[in-house]
Amino acid sequence: xxxxxxxxxxxxxxxxxxxxxxxxxxxxxxxxxxxxxxxxxxxxxxxxxxxxxxxxxxxxxxxxxxxxxxxxxxxxxxxxxxxxxxxxxxxxxxxxxxxxxxxxxxxxxxxxxxxxxxxxxxxxxxxxxxxxxxxxxxxxxxxxxxxxxxxxxxxxxxxxxxxxxxxxxxxxxxxxxxxxxxxxxxxxxxxxxxxxxxxxxxxxxxxxxxxxxxxxxxxxxxxxxxxxxxxxxxxxxxxxxxxxxxxxxxxxxxxxxxxxxxxxxxxxxxxxxxxxxxxxxxxxxxxxxxxxxxxxxxxxxxxxxxxxxxxxxxxxxxxxxxxxxxxxxxxx
Amino acid sequence: xxxxxxxxxxxxxxxxxxxxxxxxxxxxxxxxxxxxxxxxxxxxxxxxxxxxxxxxxxxxxxxxxxxxxxxxxxxxxxxxxxxxxxxxxxxxxxxxxxxxxxxxxxxxxxxxxxxxxxxxxxxxxxxxxxxxxxxxxxxxxxxxxxxxxxxxxxxxxxxxxxxxxxxxxxxxxxxxxxxxxxxxxxxxxxxxxxxxxxxxxxxxxxxxxxxxxxxxxxxxxxxxxxxxxxxxxxxxxxxxxxxxxxxxxxxxxxxxxxxxxxxxxxxxxxxxxxxxxxxxxxxxxxxxxxxxxxxxxxxxxxxxxxxxxxxxxxxxxxxxxxxxxxxxxxxx
Numbered sequence: 001x002x003x004x005x006x007x008x009x010x011x012x013x014x015x016x017x018x019x020x021x022x023x024x025x026x027x028x029x030x031x032x033x034x035x036x037x038x039x040x041x042x043x044x045x046x047x048x049x050x051x052x053x054x055x056x057x058x059x060x061x062x063x064x065x066x067x068x069x070x071x072x073x074x075x076x077x078x079x080x081x082x083x084x085x086x087x088x089x090x091x092x093x094x095x096x097x098x099x100x101x102x103x104x105x106x107x108x109x110x111x112x113x114x115x116x117x118x119x120x121x122x123x124x125x126x127x128x129x130x131x132x133x134x135x136x137x138x139x140x141x142x143x144x145x146x147x148x149x150x151x152x153x154x155x156x157x158x159x160x161x162x163x164x165x166x167x168x169x170x171x172x173x174x175x176x177x178x179x180x181x182x183x184x185x186x187x188x189x190x191x192x193x194x195x196x197x198x199x200x201x202x203x204x205x206x207x208x209x210x211x212x213x214x215x216x217x218x219x220x221x222x223x224x225x226x227x228x229x230x231x232x233x234x235x236x237x238x239x240x241x242x243x244x245x246x247x248x249x250x251x252x253x254x255x256x257x258x259x260x261x262x263x264x265x266x267x268x269x270x271x272x273x274x275x276x277x278x279x280x281x282x283x284x285x286x287x288x289x290x291x292x293x294x295x296x297x298x299x300x301x302x303x304x305x306x307x308x309x310x311x312x313x314x315x316x317x318x319x320x321x322x323x324x325x326x327x328x329x330x331x332x
Numbered sequence: 333x334x335x336x337x338x339x340x341x342x343x344x345x346x347x348x349x350x351x352x353x354x355x356x357x358x359x360x361x362x363x364x365x366x367x368x369x370x371x372x373x374x375x376x377x378x379x380x381x382x383x384x385x386x387x388x389x390x391x392x393x394x395x396x397x398x399x400x401x402x403x404x405x406x407x408x409x410x411x412x413x414x415x416x417x418x419x420x421x422x423x424x425x426x427x428x429x430x431x432x433x434x435x436x437x438x439x440x441x442x443x444x445x446x447x448x449x450x451x452x453x454x455x456x457x458x459x460x461x462x463x464x465x466x467x468x469x470x471x472x473x474x475x476x477x478x479x480x481x482x483x484x485x486x487x488x489x490x491x492x493x494x495x496x497x498x499x500x501x502x503x504x505x506x507x508x509x510x511x512x513x514x515x516x517x518x519x520x521x522x523x524x525x526x527x528x529x530x531x532x533x534x535x536x537x538x539x540x541x542x543x544x545x546x547x548x549x550x551x552x553x554x555x556x557x558x559x560x561x562x563x564x565x566x567x568x569x570x571x572x573x574x575x576x577x578x579x580x581x582x583x584x585x586x587x588x589x590x591x592x593x594x595x596x597x598x599x600x601x602x603x604x605x606x607x608x609x610x611x612x613x614x615x616x617x618x619x620x621x622x623x624x625x626x627x628x629x630x631x632x633x634x635x636x637x638x639x640x641x642x643x644x645x646x647x648x649x650x651x652x653x654x655x656x657x658x659x660x661x662x663x664x
Contacts, residue, residue: 025480025483026483026487027479027480027483085450088446088447088450091442091443091446092442092443092444092446092447093443110423110424110442111423111424111425111486112424112483112486114420114423114424114446114449115420115424115479115482115483115486116483117446117450118417118420118449118453118479118482119476119479119480119483121450121453121454122453122472122475122476122479123476125457125472126472126473126476129465129468129469129472133461133465133468136461136465136468137461140454140457140458140461143454144451144454144455144458147359147447147450147451147454148357148359148451150447150450151357151358151359151444151447151448151451154443154444154447155358
């Protein structure tokens with residue numbers, strides 16, 4: 001996903017992240033490594049992620065007529081919250097790689113990595129306090145929802161769940177930070193509460209679309225798009241959209257096969273192949289695309305109430321295009 | 333340590349904790365278990381800790397003429413921060429018991445326990461936002477220092493350190509929350525900045541005294557006082573005051589023995605006995621008592637500048653007495 005508006009804010013966000021995470025100690029060095037500012041040895045690196053969430057804060061704040069400077073603490077805070085959760089998620093999921101780089105816990109061990117995540121979350125909220133109390137409230141609400149969503153996701157590991165439980169989980173785990181990104185922009189720009197509500201809904205639906213997409217890439221994405229090979233979420237036995245939908249839609253006999261296959265550690269290659277052909281048979285991929293588009297359509301319903309410029313609407317159009325591009329057979 | 337002022341605030345703090353941690357989900361239930369409001373099965377329990385930190389907030393706020401209600405969010409927030417750190421510390425130290433009860437991670441596993449701690453820290457700061465932005469700032473500073481102190485403590489596991497490094501560590505890891513307890517009371521009572529500074533110093537020194545005491549109880553305490561048997565910190569190879577002081581003061585030959593003994597997993601009973609007699613020989617226990625009293629004396633220097641009542645000074649006297657009581661041979 002290559003988007004012009006992400007390039008626009010990249011340098012200023014890089015500077016903001018470096019300032020928030022400055023310090024000579026090994027823990028802050030590891031936080032800079034994690035966000036991609038440095039190598040594991042502390043040398044400068046060019047490994048920042050997309051910075052989608054903070055870029056959205058800055059883009060929307062810009063659209064609503066606020067200067068970048070006053071939106072920066074909120075944007076940086078949000079990105080740090082996202083990254084605190086990634087550091088802890090990687091421990092919880094026992095993932096050794098993220099975006100092609102070693103995860104923090106795989107480098108410094110679980111104990112220090114838990115503590116590094118704790119530092120990231122504390123610095124995140126400290127950054128938010130540079131803005132207003134409403135900003136802090138919004139960030140804390142999002143952080144609580146994120147953690148509650150992660151509670152649900154961890155609980156999913158030990159049982160099969162419905163698509164409606166899945167929806168509730170991603171609304172918290174992913175929806176909340178995107179929701180917060182748009183709310184923060186509205187708070188900083190001091191737009192009326194009705195518009196902040198519209199912004200919040202827009203962000204939440206966008207976030208859920210984003211998560212469904214991410215879940216589909218975890219099964220059908222190629223290594224280039226996500227840094228993980230096709231079928232990788234099945235191998236990790238991750239109860240993400242494709243697996244949950246398959247379980248819900250499968251016949252009794254296929255469901256029993258699926259439950260049996262997912263109990264095997266590690267899941268065998270033969271079973272992965274069978275699950276992927278079962279998914280084809282049930283049309284899980286196209287259903288996922290429909291589900292993702294439905295979230296985007298819900299988001300679009302809010303647009304008439306938000307004073308986006310023509311250019312702004314074009315940027316959002318490009319973003320939607322970027323998010324759905326993987327659906328085209330040639331790019332999948 | 334039995335103190336009247338702790339009993340005074342116990343019920344109101346119990347109510348405040350229950351309110352902050354209310355909710356039907358399994359994660360909040362586990363948080364209520366952790367603080368001792370409930371059993372692991374979710375039944376009411378009578379297992380709250382001493383609640384020393386939040387009681388100090390309420391006591392000092394009371395002394396400075398503030399009503400309990402306005403000091404409550406700060407007090408509860410501080411106690412939740414303390415407990416968030418305990419949940420994560422127990423994972424990091426692989427401790428299966430705390431105050432005679434199973435630790436959170438030993439009940440629900442590392443992944444869910446990390447996330448439960450994250451929820452506790454988020455709810456902690458949310459509670460703080462019910463007070464003023466200065467309150468939140470104070471709480472976040474303390475949380476950052478606490479986490480930085482834990483970074484140092486974790487780093488100590490892999491090397492021998494000096495008493496001056498130890499002092500810097502406990503100033504952050506324990507001093508910060510006690511410092512914050514006293515500052516919070518001053519902030520809520522809106523006393524002048526000069527007095528808040530005095531309160532902060534008092535709290536920080538008290539906290540360091542408390543930590544040195546705790547470290548000594550980890551070696552010389554009986555099971556009744558701390559829920560852990562004599563010598564238990566040595567068995568855990570914990571680089572706490574007694575071990576660090578012994579290493580610093582020992583002759584070359586004794587130091588080599590100590591380093592060798594602490595490399596053995598688990599540390600043998602014979603070595604524990606030898607280390608404890610080495611400590612006797614070097615007078616580590618009485619040096620620790622001197623060190624602890626020195627922190628209390630530093631705290632006392634601030635008293636003339638803080639408008640404590642006669643009753644208040646009596647309460648602090650009782651607290652100091654309670655902290656040093658274990659030094660008397662009959663109670664040790």
